[in-house]
Amino acid sequence: METAGLYLHIPFCHAKCEYCDFYSITVLDQMEQFCRMLEKELQLRAAEGQTYQFETIFLGGGTPSLLSEKQLSGILETVYRYYRIAPDAEITMESNPGTLDAAKLKAIRKAGINRLSMGVQSFQPAELQALGRIHSVAEVLENFGNARAAGFGNINLDLMTAFPGITPDSFQKSLEQALALQPEHLSCYTLIFEPNTVLYKRMQLGEVSPLGEEEEAGYYEQARILLEANDYQQYEISNFSRGAKRVCRHNLIYWRHYPYLGFGPSAHSFDGRRRFANQRSLMVYLKKLGAGQLAVDFEEQLTDQQRMFEYIFLNLRLRSGIPLADFEARFGTSLDAAFPQSIRELRESSLIEYQEGHLRLTSQGWLLADSVAARF
Amino acid sequence: MQNIRNFCIIAHIDHGKSTLADRLLEFTGALDNRQMQAQVLDSMDLERERGITIKSHAIRMDYTAPDGQSYIFNLVDTPGHVDFAYEVSRSLAAAEGALLLVDAAQGVEAQTISTLYQAIDNDLVIIPVINKIDLPSAEIEKVSQQIVDLIGCDADEILHASAKSGLGITEIVQAVIDRVPPPQGNPDGPLQALIFDSQFDAYRGVIALVKVFNGELKPGQGIRFLATGRDFEVEEVGSLLLKRVAQKSLATGQVGYLICGAKDVRNIKVGDTVTLTKNGAPEPLPGYRQVKPMVFAGIYPVDSQDFEDLRLALEKLVLNDSSLLYEPETSSALGFGFRCGFLGLLHMEIVQERLEREFDQTIIVTTPNVIYRVTTTDGKVHMVDNPSRMPDPVRIEILEEPYIDAHIITPPEYIGNIMKLVTEKRGMLKNQSYLDPTRADLHYHLPLAEVVFDFFDRLKSNTRGYASLDYEFMGYRESKLVKLDILINGEILDALSIIVHKDKAYENGRLVCQKLRKIIPRQMFEVIIQAGIGNKIIARETVKALRKNVLAKCYGGDISRKRKLLEKQKEGKKRMKQVGRVEIPQEAFLAVLSTDE
Numbered sequence: 001m002e003t004a005g006l007y008l009h010i011p012f013c014h015a016k017c018e019y020c021d022f023y024s025i026t027v028l029d030q031m032e033q034f035c036r037m038l039e040k041e042l043q044l045r046a047a048e049g050q051t052y053q054f055e056t057i058f059l060g061g062g063t064p065s066l067l068s069e070k071q072l073s074g075i076l077e078t079v080y081r082y083y084r085i086a087p088d089a090e091i092t093m094e095s096n097p098g099t100l101d102a103a104k105l106k107a108i109r110k111a112g113i114n115r116l117s118m119g120v121q122s123f124q125p126a127e128l129q130a131l132g133r134i135h136s137v138a139e140v141l142e143n144f145g146n147a148r149a150a151g152f153g154n155i156n157l158d159l160m161t162a163f164p165g166i167t168p169d170s171f172q173k174s175l176e177q178a179l180a181l182q183p184e185h186l187s188c189y190t191l192i193f194e195p196n197t198v199l200y201k202r203m204q205l206g207e208v209s210p211l212g213e214e215e216e217a218g219y220y221e222q223a224r225i226l227l228e229a230n231d232y233q234q235y236e237i238s239n240f241s242r243g244a245k246r247v248c249r250h251n252l253i254y255w256r257h258y259p260y261l262g263f264g265p266s267a268h269s270f271d272g273r274r275r276f277a278n279q280r281s282l283m284v285y286l287k288k289l290g291a292g293q294l295a296v297d298f299e300e301q302l303t304d305q306q307r308m309f310e311y312i313f314l315n316l317r318l319r320s321g322i323p324l325a326d327f328e329a330r331f332g333t334s335l336d337a338a339f340p341q342s343i344r345e346l347r348e349s350s351l352i353e354y355q356e357g358h359l360r361l362t363s364q365g366w367l368l369a370d371s372v373a374a375r376f
Numbered sequence: 377m378q379n380i381r382n383f384c385i386i387a388h389i390d391h392g393k394s395t396l397a398d399r400l401l402e403f404t405g406a407l408d409n410r411q412m413q414a415q416v417l418d419s420m421d422l423e424r425e426r427g428i429t430i431k432s433h434a435i436r437m438d439y440t441a442p443d444g445q446s447y448i449f450n451l452v453d454t455p456g457h458v459d460f461a462y463e464v465s466r467s468l469a470a471a472e473g474a475l476l477l478v479d480a481a482q483g484v485e486a487q488t489i490s491t492l493y494q495a496i497d498n499d500l501v502i503i504p505v506i507n508k509i510d511l512p513s514a515e516i517e518k519v520s521q522q523i524v525d526l527i528g529c530d531a532d533e534i535l536h537a538s539a540k541s542g543l544g545i546t547e548i549v550q551a552v553i554d555r556v557p558p559p560q561g562n563p564d565g566p567l568q569a570l571i572f573d574s575q576f577d578a579y580r581g582v583i584a585l586v587k588v589f590n591g592e593l594k595p596g597q598g599i600r601f602l603a604t605g606r607d608f609e610v611e612e613v614g615s616l617l618l619k620r621v622a623q624k625s626l627a628t629g630q631v632g633y634l635i636c637g638a639k640d641v642r643n644i645k646v647g648d649t650v651t652l653t654k655n656g657a658p659e660p661l662p663g664y665r666q667v668k669p670m671v672f673a674g675i676y677p678v679d680s681q682d683f684e685d686l687r688l689a690l691e692k693l694v695l696n697d698s699s700l701l702y703e704p705e706t707s708s709a710l711g712f713g714f715r716c717g718f719l720g721l722l723h724m725e726i727v728q729e730r731l732e733r734e735f736d737q738t739i740i741v742t743t744p745n746v747i748y749r750v751t752t753t754d755g756k757v758h759m760v761d762n763p764s765r766m767p768d769p770v771r772i773e774i775l776e777e778p779y780i781d782a783h784i785i786t787p788p789e790y791i792g793n794i795m796k797l798v799t800e801k802r803g804m805l806k807n808q809s810y811l812d813p814t815r816a817d818l819h820y821h822l823p824l825a826e827v828v829f830d831f832f833d834r835l836k837s838n839t840r841g842y843a844s845l846d847y848e849f850m851g852y853r854e855s856k857l858v859k860l861d862i863l864i865n866g867e868i869l870d871a872l873s874i875i876v877h878k879d880k881a882y883e884n885g886r887l888v889c890q891k892l893r894k895i896i897p898r899q900m901f902e903v904i905i906q907a908g909i910g911n912k913i914i915a916r917e918t919v920k921a922l923r924k925n926v927l928a929k930c931y932g933g934d935i936s937r938k939r940k941l942l943e944k945q946k947e948g949k950k951r952m953k954q955v956g957r958v959e960i961p962q963e964a965f966l967a968v969l970s971t972d973e
Contacts, residue, residue, distance in 0.1 A: 007933060022932070060932065190928040217924040238928050251931045260933055268933025275936050300936060310939050317930055345957050349901055368900050369926040374945045 004052035005253035006083060008038065008075065009264030010064040011282055014099070017132045018202070019163070021194035023266035023280045024062040030282060034264075035071045037289035039078040041263050044294060046082035048269070049261055053084050056250035057091045059113075065095035069107035076112050083261075090115055090249040092156075098135030100143040105150040115248075116147050117156040117185075123177040124170050131163065137177075144181050154246065156185035161219040163191040164208045171219060175226050184246040188223045189238050190216050217367055237317045237369060255314045257307075265295070274301050304331070308338070313373035321352075321360020335359060342375040377563070377629040379445065381556045382587065384452040384467060384500075386492055387477035388485040388844065392507040396477060396539035396548075397435075397451060403545050404437035404449060406617065434470070434573070434585050434631050436615040441553060449552065450631035452572065452587075454491070460719060462667050463699075465494050466572040466647045469663055470587035470631060473501040473556030475548065476523070477539075480506050480514035483815065484522050486785035486844035492527070502527055503551050504534045510541060522812050559587075559629030566657040567591030567599075569626070569634070569650040574641055576695035582638040585616070586650060587631045589661060594625035598653035599636060602660040606643045607653050608636035641698040667699050669717025670778070670849065671724055671828050672761040674705060674742035674871055675731070676713030678953050678962070682737070683712045689735035690714060693727065700727055705762065709869045709955045710740060715762055718744070721828055740953050742871040742965050746825045749776040749852045764870035766859045769910065776852040777875075778824040781806075784835065786843035788816050793838040801826035802855075802877060822847070823855065825875065860885055862892070863906040863913075864958050871965060885915040891967040893917040896960060903958055 012031055013024040057079060059067075067075070072093075079085065092115040093108060100118075108116070120140050122128050128135070147155055157178050161171055178186060193200050193210050202208050211219075224234050232240035236255065241247045253260055261269045266280040276299040279285050288295040302310070308331055315322040327335045336343055343359070346352045351365030351372055365372050387393035400406075437449040454467040468474070474495045478484055495502060504523045509516055520531050535551060537544030573585040586593070593599075597610045612635040614622040626632045638644050646667070649660035677686045690702050701717035718724040724744055731737045748760040751774040752767055760766055782803070784794055788810075798805070803822040810816050822831075827847065835843050858881050862872035876884050885907030892905045896919050903919040930938055952959040 192928055213922070213924050220924065237926055237930070254931055254933065254935065262933045268935070270933060270935070275933075277934065277936075298936075306939065309942075310935055313939070313942055314930070314935065317926075349957060351900055365900070367924040367926055368922060370942060370945065371900050371922060371925045373942055374949055 001053040001084070002051055003055050003253070003258050004049070005056045005058065005250050005258065005260040006049075006054045006079065006085075007250075007260060007262040007267055008057070008059045008064075008079075009262065009267040009278075010034075010059055010061040010067060011265050012061065012066050013063045014066070014096070015132065015134050016198075018198040019131065019191055019194070021197050022060075022062065025282055028066065030286065031066070031071065033286060034282065035067070035075060037286050038075060038264055040289050040292075041294070042075075042078045042082055044289075044292070045261065045263070048271075049083045052259060052261075053086055055086045055089055056253060057085065057089060058250040059093040061094055063096045063099060064093050065099040065104070065108070069104070069111065072108065072113075073111040090154075092117055092248070092250055094119065096133075096135055097140045097143050098133075100139070100146065102146040102149065105143065105146045105152070109150045109152060114152070115154040115156070116152045117158065117187075118144070118147075120157045120178065121160040122166075122170075123174040127163075127165060127170065127174075130165050131160065141181075144183075154185070155183045156187060156248065157181070157183045158187045158189070159223075161188055161190050161223065162211045162216045164211070166219070168218070168222060171222060172226070175223060179227070179230050182242075184242050185248060186227060186232060186240045187238055187248075188220075188227075188240065190219060220367060233319070235319045237366075252318075255318055257311045257314055273307065274299065276300070307331075309373075309376060312376045313370070316361055316369050316373055319360065321355065321358035324357050324359060339376055346372060346375060377561070377627065378558045379447045380450070380558055380629045381447060381473065381552050382450045382452060382471045382559055382629070382631055383473040383475060383503075383552055383556050384454050384471045384495075385475045385477055386454070386488060386495060387507075388479070388482070388488045391477050391479040391482065391485075391488075392539045393453075393477055396475070396505075396507065396537070397453065399539050399542055399545050400449075400451060400549070401435065401437060403542075403549060404439040406435070406437040434616050436617055436631070439549065441550075447553060448630070452631065460723075462665065463573070463646055464491055465498075465663065466570070468495050468498045468500060469570055469661070470572045470585075471498075471500055472559055473503060473552065475552075476502050476504045476527070477507050478504070478519055478523060480508045480516055480519055481511050483515070483519050484526060484785075484811065486783055486817075486846040489526070489785065489811075490783070490846040496527075501556055502529070503548070503555055504529060505544070505548060506534060506536050507539055509536045510538045510543065518812075518814070522815065525812055559589075561588070561628040562590045563592065563628040565590035565628075566655060567593060567597075567650065567652045568657045568661055569593055570661050571601075571634075571644060571646055571648045571650065573646060574644050574698065576641055580612075580635050582635075582641050582644050582695075583620075584634045584636075584638075584644050584650075585631070586626070586634050588626050588628050590628055590657070591652075592625050592627050593634060593650070599650050600653045600656055601644060601648045601650060603645055603648040603664050604643055606638070608638055611635045611637055641695050645698065667719065669699070669701050669719060670746065670824060671718045671720055671744045672747060673716055673718070673724060673744040674707060674710065674713050674740075674762070675702070675716050675728075676707065676710040676740045676742070676871070676953070678738045678740055678951065680711040686714070686731075686737055686739065689731055689737050690716075693730055693735065697727070697730075699723070707742075707764070707871050709867075710742075710871050710953060713740075717761070721832070738951065740871075740962050740965050743874055744828050745875060746778050746828060748778075748857070748875060750774070751776075763859055763873040763875045766873075766875065769858070774854055775857050777855045777857060779850050779853050780822050780824050780827060780847040781850040782820045782822050782827070782845060782847035784818040784820065784843050784845050785811065786816055786818065786839055787814055790839040790843055791816055791818065794818060794835065794843060797831075797834055797838055798822065801831060821850065823853075823877075824849070858909050860888075861908045862888060863904075863908055864955060864960070865904050866906075867956055868908075869955055869960075881909055882914050885909075888967060889915040889917040892964055893919055895964045895967055896958070898922040899958060901957070 011024045012028050091113050093113045094117045097118050123137050193203050227240045234240050235247050259271050265278055265282050265285040268277045276296050279295040279297040285295045353362050385393045434452045439447045452467050452471050454464045506519050520534050524531050535547050568589045569586040571584045571586055575583045577583055593613050595610050600607050612622050613626045614620050615632045647664040651657045677683050694700050699719050702714040705715040728741050750758045750760050752771045753773050803820045807819040856878040857875050858878050860874050860876050861868045889905045889907050902921045905917045906913050907915040952961050
């Protein structure tokens, strides 16, 4: 049985955030129909999952916490009916703190979700408003307590940094308030101006501009210093966990280049060589599934070179780096033999180092991961 | 022979030469509108884009005049740039007459004049034509006066035309019949045919364009090229219509092509004379000279592994361009590549573009330089075509650089600007005269190296495009020159070394460092750029290290998109040359070329 992850995309939100480029819509009347079609997709693709043992399930979006208790359990039951799920699987749901309350969290926990991810972004009310978030700081604090009370022992908070208007001071306060809650996991993302977002358009109009490289690097450092001082380990560029057991196992599947199956509009799947994605349109998705067809839109077969390159740039993002034995087992050549010159030069520049059977970025190379990867 | 008319068109760029040629082809019925792709004679894409003729061509038109007489017109097209002056002279030698085409709004330009003098030297009959007379800005009277002053004709000998609208074409054709003399020559004499151009055909080998001066050229003859001493057998002769049309022979006075199984263009040199191996002419036609490159630069593959591909590309390219010289060289910074010799800077740019477009090569062209004559203390004379091979200063007894004799023709209001530019370029004014009240002829001696660097562009921008330049090599002169080295992170990048005048070295070094700082992107470490003369550093700039280059978010299944983003970054790097650990973009190697800010 091969280790794999299972992703479910729930493409509904109360409101779209200006910076977000994940597929979602704000008209919620088709949620019920969507859930039926999602279950249908899970059923139709059952054969794809035959050889996998799924170590993780991840409900992302969109705002999966918009699902009703019944819809959520219906989906999870379908997953369990058609796919082999590991007994100790990590089952995560993303949530908007403004869509939660004590009863809902209890129901979510009861449905089988054992890891909760909360999209907090900031603890400064003015910043939340500027980012277009619908929730308040009070809701975060209240629902964090409610989640603990409901039995969630594994909670992630998403924070955002390096957005226009943030200051080192306000960021420090957000980090401190996040730490005060003692979550098991913290994600800390610098804002990306993604094409096809409102924010991007505003940038083109000259209304906002991204922070400079130096400033962004400063916020990264700020987060790393404070979080490490509080026993959170930076195990990936933007991710911190309290102890090795509390890493996001689902995201590790992506970073370690394991297979995954994705369901719902815009969701991607990967079997180790082939990557494909569903239509990025709820309407098309519903229509296709309604007709008993899959809604695959994009598909590519990775060349050996592309597989190798993905494996390298993804693993480089991990603090542990590229596992050398695994590399050789997968590609039939040692990393050193495949890229002797690049590795020599990068080591001479102190950007990468060998450490316990891995090749990893040094602290100097850490924020240059993409430049380093481009050498492979 | 009495009904043959061999002629060419002398004109400045943009004065309408190609359009007139098209009209003549139409008028004589050599092609109809449907066959007409505008400006048929300029057949290379590059030529059409740049609006100049790089290679000369010839085309035959059969024309029946209104009086019933049939004529053969051979229009010999000439290249239109100073880099190709020698090829121009050989094309002119194939003709008996020339249409001097002058733009009614622009008037006579320097290049036109120098070509015109060559035509007169070759005893060509000149038929002056003022073109574009229908332009609102046409100044027919003024331009007529210029032409009268220039060639001493009567104003009523000047034809007026608009090649674009077809106005005046009948008169031009009649003038070619009436005024251009038929070719001379002895049909019974020993064969003498002039090669005025060559082309390469993948199936037939070298195709020489020839004019038969004496005797007759026909298939089966054993022939000899007098300058190269190579013998061949004639496979085919014929006329150039829109395609090649084989003929039984080319008689005295005729222009046409010759195929003789030669596979290497270097065997068939422009200006050479063809004769018979048996009972051949003992003497060649006059005027042959070995074309010597004036400008040198290194051409290197960006990826060192592409060296062999580049060699093959150059081998193929010279089949069409015998004036390009190349030989392998090694640079400590760039690895294996070629040192190439060009007729001039335009020629260099053309070669670069052809390698990139036709042969799909990703290359670096290093800063062009001229060839220096160095006498070392041991009395030996060295011709140095690569600055990095310049002997150590203590071993140099005499250092000389090539000078040119240049004419700049300009409206008088720009003389001040030109004086300033030429002084900056170390030029010396020899003479100043007026062609007419609106046109001055400034005669200079200038170091060729200064003209190779951005001179032409700056001349144009300083005179709003009105001034024109023509020059020829005049000889070597001693100069106070030094080698300026560029160091990247402490290592000399030999491909960036240049020879500059001592008085300008500091200024140059400072500017080059500043430019490189802007061109070299930030890297994962600090990059220090220095300029030095010998062991002395005279300028320094720093490219700060990159602080952050990493995607914040790399989760969710859409890894294909992230990969494509990174692959794009990688592609960008591929276009850069890695020197040591530093990635240097192609344009950096030409940054030293233009030293203005």
